[in-house]
Amino acid sequence: MTPAENAQLALLLEVAGTPKPGNVDRERDFDDLRFEHFLAGSVGAGSGLRTAEDGAPVGAAFEQAVAGMSQQRGGNTQFGALLLLVPLVRTSAESDLVSESVRAVVENTTVEDATNFYRAFDHVDVFVDDPPEDAEPLDVRRGADAVPALEDRETTLYDVMEMSAPDDGVANEWVSGFERTFWAADRLTDFEGPISARGARVYLELLSRERDTLVQKQHGRKVAESIRVRAQEALEGGGAVIEAFAESLVDDDINPGTTADITAAALFVALETGAVEV
């Protein structure tokens, strides 16, 4: 498989993994966001991922992937996952897929990458928090309207991620050399059985180790911390405890989406390096 194909497969394996408490999975649809929206999102993202593989700049490839992903009626399915996958695909197409090489790719992003990243917000409704007061002109919700401010301030896409990193688990991967992604990719090889099931297990481990930043943005730090602790308990309790945890997250409309994004990225790394095989 090519890097772009493995990225598409990683998106599919991520959503197929079950139980993945709080997220759509093979056995769990939400009312307006269903398994099939994720299937369509994965298919639609393909051309953007292939563009990244062919060496397109990260921002342009990301915008194309998000535009493709958005050709379904479920809304934002894989925005965060693609923000991790696009630089990983680009890296793997041109060098060894290790932390240092993807770090170089993201550090080399430009102001143009940043403007294309902002344009991606015009394709789909993404949940984001209010920006700090002095960064208001760079509020991502402004989409393409923020482009002049980005250009004035010479803000690169890496700069944008640096600003977001303290509160955003995906941005934090960019500035940390994809630390949790590579950790989780290694961890996938510690289990046997179907890859998607291993993905679900590693998702729960990631969730138990750090607060999910999407949950934190939507429900506050206290809820995010309690989810982290409950994930730990679910891992210890196994089967029925995990199922009960999953049900309660759905009832409370709590969606640890950032942890799912990192799971997808880890699946890609494990597939692409040959550490796991379907």
Add this chain to the structure above:
Amino acid sequence: MTPAENAQLALLLEVAGTPKPGNVDRERDFDDLRFEHFLAGSVGAGSGLRTAEDGAPVGAAFEQAVAGMSQQRGGNTQFGALLLLVPLVRTSAESDLVSESVRAVVENTTVEDATNFYRAFDHVDVFVDDPPEDAEPLDVRRGADAVPALEDRETTLYDVMEMSAPDDGVANEWVSGFERTFWAADRLTDFEGPISARGARVYLELLSRERDTLVQKQHGRKVAESIRVRAQEALEGGGAVIEAFAESLVDDDINPGTTADITAAALFVALETGAVEV
């Protein structure tokens, strides 16, 4: 979505539909053939489907799709579905997607298409029956070794399908203007709800109307007919009867794969004509 993207999505929606008695689905893995093999098959088939969209001959595009599909360890996941999808994608890329136009595309296939079709058998292990005595040199199990015989006899891919049509439901679509495919595509619009669930319903209707030819080849006509009747009873009985039917097919290792292939083709037609939307 482009025709190739809709074809890829149709493959995914087909396997996601549950319950689909006797086939892998979103809730049912077999030991050696799992849901994730179908996900990987769909991803891998993408480049061949895009080649068909770009106007490549049916045989070459099909061989490429099958080679891509085979990059997973589950074996034959979507050979029959691709044999329907490739001419449908090619047709839709160049004209209206109606029975007459796809009929013209398959009738215009050449000896070269036939040779590439045979080469596709070298990529994956496909269950086929013994050929009639006089057609032994054209046994598809010979793969590329049958090419000289095809060339000697000037056998086109359409000719090959005509020979197989009496015993093979996929080949029969080729020579009937994709009659059951278009019927099932229409039928998908008669239901509400997730597309994959509609696919599972239409699968059961197709199974109740005609004997599945893969079941017939593997288990004989009597078994195939009893499966048809039981599908009818399952449709009438609903929920629990369908589940029991599904369990018994798995226990008896009976796989109505041809009916699943036609379901995938119908999903493609419905997506591509805009009759259904994800």
